[in-house]
Amino acid sequence: MSPLRSSNEGAGRPATTLLRLAFAAVFGTTGFLLGREAYVHAISLHVASEFWQVVLLIVAPIIGAVLGVVLVPAAQALFETELATVERAIDRLAPGELVGGAIGLVTGLIIAFLAKNVLFEFITMGGQTGGYIAIFLYLVISLFAAFLGARVGAKQRVTLGRMTGATVAPGGGGTPKVIDTSVIIDGRILEVVQSGFLEGPLILPRFVLRELQLIADSSDSLKRTRGRRGLEVLTKLGTISTLEIVERDFDDLAQVDAKLVRLAQERGGKLVTNDYNLNRVANVEGVAVLNLNELANAVKPVLLPGEELRVMVIKEGKEPHQGVGYLDDGTMIVVENGRRLIGETIEVNVTSALQTMAGRMIFAKAKRT
Numbered sequence: 001m002s003p004l005r006s007s008n009e010g011a012g013r014p015a016t017t018l019l020r021l022a023f024a025a026v027f028g029t030t031g032f033l034l035g036r037e038a039y040v041h042a043i044s045l046h047v048a049s050e051f052w053q054v055v056l057l058i059v060a061p062i063i064g065a066v067l068g069v070v071l072v073p074a075a076q077a078l079f080e081t082e083l084a085t086v087e088r089a090i091d092r093l094a095p096g097e098l099v100g101g102a103i104g105l106v107t108g109l110i111i112a113f114l115a116k117n118v119l120f121e122f123i124t125m126g127g128q129t130g131g132y133i134a135i136f137l138y139l140v141i142s143l144f145a146a147f148l149g150a151r152v153g154a155k156q157r158v159t160l161g162r163m164t165g166a167t168v169a170p171g172g173g174g175t176p177k178v179i180d181t182s183v184i185i186d187g188r189i190l191e192v193v194q195s196g197f198l199e200g201p202l203i204l205p206r207f208v209l210r211e212l213q214l215i216a217d218s219s220d221s222l223k224r225t226r227g228r229r230g231l232e233v234l235t236k237l238g239t240i241s242t243l244e245i246v247e248r249d250f251d252d253l254a255q256v257d258a259k260l261v262r263l264a265q266e267r268g269g270k271l272v273t274n275d276y277n278l279n280r281v282a283n284v285e286g287v288a289v290l291n292l293n294e295l296a297n298a299v300k301p302v303l304l305p306g307e308e309l310r311v312m313v314i315k316e317g318k319e320p321h322q323g324v325g326y327l328d329d330g331t332m333i334v335v336e337n338g339r340r341l342i343g344e345t346i347e348v349n350v351t352s353a354l355q356t357m358a359g360r361m362i363f364a365k366a367k368r369t
Contacts, residue, residue: 032068183273209245323338337366
C-alpha cells in the first residue's frame with residue numbers, strides 16, 4: 001500500500017466517523033420520539049395495568065432509539081452511494097451549467113415559497129388535517145420547482161463571462177486550447193508549445209484520453225504504436241505546459257468530434273487539431289481552429305519555378321515515368337522522368353508547385369548536366 005493511499009484513507013476515517021455519529025444522533029432521537037408517540041397514541045390505550053404503563057413509557061422510546069441506531073449503517077451506506085453519484089454528475093457539468101443550475105434552483109424554491117403563502121391559506125382552513133396536507137403539498141411543489149429550475153437553468157449555461165461581459169479563461173494565461181487525438185499522436189505539438197507559438201492552458205478531455213488508450217491497446221500493431229507514442233507525447237506535454245484534464249462529457253452526443261466542438265464552445269477556447277473534417281465542422285459551429293498542418297504549410301519555404309534542389313528519388317510516382325522524393329520537412333517532390341533514377345540523389349529544377357489539403361507538392365525536372 002502506497003503512503004499516498006494510506007494518508008487518504010487516514011484522512012477519510014475521521015469524516016466517516018463523524019458522519020456515523022451524526023446519523024446515530026438523528027436516527028436515535030427520531031426513534032426515541034416515535035417510540036414515545038407510539039406509546040401515547042397506541043400502546044397506553046391497550047394497557048390497563050399502571051405498572052406496565054410506567055414500564056412501557058420508559059421502554060418504548062428506548063426501543064425506538066435502538067431501532068433508529070440499528071438503521072444507521074444502512075442509511076449511511078445509501079447516503080454515501082447517492083452522494084458519490086451526485087458528485088460524478090456534477091463533475092460532468094461545465095462551470096456555466098453549475099451557475100445556471102444554482103440560479104434556477106434558488107428561483108424554483110422562491111416560487112414554491114410564494115405559492116405556499118398565497119395558496120395554502122385555503123387548505124389550512126380545514127384544521128389540523130388541512131395543515132398536514134398543506135405541508136405535504138408544499139414539499140412536493142418545492143421539490144418539483146427546485147428540480148425544474150435547476151434543469152432549465154443548467155441548459156442556459158450561464159457563465160461569469162456572459163454576466164460581466166468579459167471572457168474568463170480557465171486557469172488564466174490566455175485562451176484555453178482544446179486538443180484532440182490527432183495532434184497528440186502527430187507529436188509536433190511538443191515543438192510548437194516549446195517554441196512559444198501555442199500559449200494558454202491546454203485542455204485534454206477525458207473522452208479523448210480514453211480514445212487514445214483504446215488505440216494504444218489495439219490489436220493492430222501500427223495503431224498500438226501510434227497510441228503509445230501519443231501517451232508519451234502527453235507525458236512530455238505535461239512537463240512543459242499547463243495540461244488540464246477535464247471530466248466533462250456529453251452523454252447526448254455520440255461522436256468525439258461533436259463533443260470537442262461543444263467543449264470548446266463552453267470553455268470559450270480554440271480547438272487544436274490536424275483533422276480536416278473536424279476543422280470544417282468547427283468552422284461551421286463558429287469555433288476557432290488551430291490546424292498544425294496549416295501552420296506547417298505556412299512556414300515551409302516558397303519554392304519558385306527555376307530554383308534548384310537536391311533530392312533523393314525513393315519511389316515511383318502515380319504516372320509511369322515519375323519518381324518521387326521528399327524534402328526534410330516532408331514536402332513531396334515529383335520528378336519528371338525520375339523513375340529510372342530511383343535510389344539516386346540528383347539535382348532538379350523546380351517547374352511548378354501545387355498546394356493541396358494534404359500539403360504542398362513540388363514538380364521538378366532532373367537537371368541536365
